[in-house]
Each structure stands twice: as structure tokens, then as C-alpha cells.
Amino acid sequence: DVYKRQGGIRVPSYTASKSGIAGxxxxxxxxxxxxxxxxxxxxxxxxxTNNTAALQADETRNRQIQERIPAGRWGDPGDIGGAAVFLASAAANYIHGHILAVDGGWLAR
Structure with a gap:
């Protein structure tokens, strides 16, 4: 499960909220x-996004993040929108309780 595979470091509230959303x-x-x-x-x-602007501006951290993402890039907000459109469409009629990772392959590593 997406939320059990990554707990985060030094972000207990974020980690707890991810687990809560999964449940x-x-x-x-x-x-x-x-x-x-x-x-x-x-x-x-x-x-x-604006929320990740500081990470993107930090040359070292930005490079480390992009090296870890198999797609080799940050996601675009439109990437999330496409997933939402799919889940809201008839193509997803028999999908229930799924947590769809839209992460450029981050969790596949």
C-alpha cells in the first residue's frame, strides 16, 4: 500500500495524515x-507547486529528488488532474478503495 511504504522523516503530522487518508x-x-x-x-x-518552491530552489535537494524519481522530473499539477479525471470516469467504475500513486515511479524504486 502506498501509505505504508513511505513513512517520511521528521514529518510525523504529514505521515499520520497520509495514513488516515488511506484508512x-x-x-x-x-x-x-x-x-x-x-x-x-x-x-x-x-x-x-508553490508549496514545493523552496525544495525546487535548493540546487542540491532538487537534484537529489530528481535523481530518485525514475521519470527524472517533478510532477506537474496536470498529472494529478489526469488521474482524477480517470478515477471520476466510467473507466474506473469497478475501482473501489484504491490509492493511485502519481509519483513518476518514486514508489517503484
């Missing part, structure tokens, strides 16, 4: 699937 996603999927409601989550990797 809530599964719980709601179990409760709502029979009602025709799909509940899934998206687990983004490093996405180029």
Missing part, C-alpha cells in the same frame, strides 16, 4: 460501494 478511503469504499459510489484516493509524489 478513510478504504472504510468509505467498503461502506459506499454497494450504493454505487466509488471512493479512491490519489497519492501524489513531488509536484512542482
Amino acid at each position: 478513510l478511503t478504504r472504510l468509505l469504499a467498503n461502506e459506499w460501494a454497494a450504493k454505487g459510489v466509488n471512493v479512491n484516493a490519489i497519492a501524489p509524489g513531488y509536484i512542482a
